[in-house]
């Protein structure tokens with residue numbers, strides 16, 4: 001399946017996300033994002049053309065569209081605890097990249113992430129997790145292994161591990177999704193990492 005075209009190139013998509021996040025942090029909202037609900041009929045009839053794909057944590061404190069002050073049809077959001085690259089998540093992102101031609105893929109972690117904390121402490125309590133949750137935590141383990149080397153279990157080290165986990169997720173995407181990896185290699189898709197500070201909603205891009 002060949003990639004369809006999207007009218008928003010990666011650098012412009014990144015700028016839209018950064019500008020939207022600046023508005024959110026300042027407590028502002030664009031009129032455009034507030035009135036987007038009136039576009040729903042057009043989106044339903046003509047289909048979506050999201051300008052970016054964002055993989056984020058399921059944590060309720062990182063509501064992706066709100067953080068970037070965007071509306072329906074703008075961002076193809078995949079959320080799972082710990083923003084890990086599971087087969088279903090990668091399949092979803094492959095679908096978006098090929099069907100809608102979105103040129104930007106953002107992997108976004110966040111500070112004080114509970115999934116990261118669970119992964120960091122799993123060595124102490126390996127039996128405390130359900131099998132399904134353990135699968136999530138296992139995906140974070142490569143980052144957690146490095147994170148434990150930081151020493152103390154402090155908030156700062158949790159956040160440093162969250163950033164390592166973003167890097168690990170991007171590595172997993174490159175290794176385990178030939179579809180996304182080839183779009184990236186062909187410069188049809190740009191992948192960037194990001195970390196959201198949940199104390200004020202600001203997103204730092206790599």
Ligand SMILES: [Zn+2]
Pocket residue numbers: 057058059081082083110112113114115116
């Ligand atoms: Zn989280």
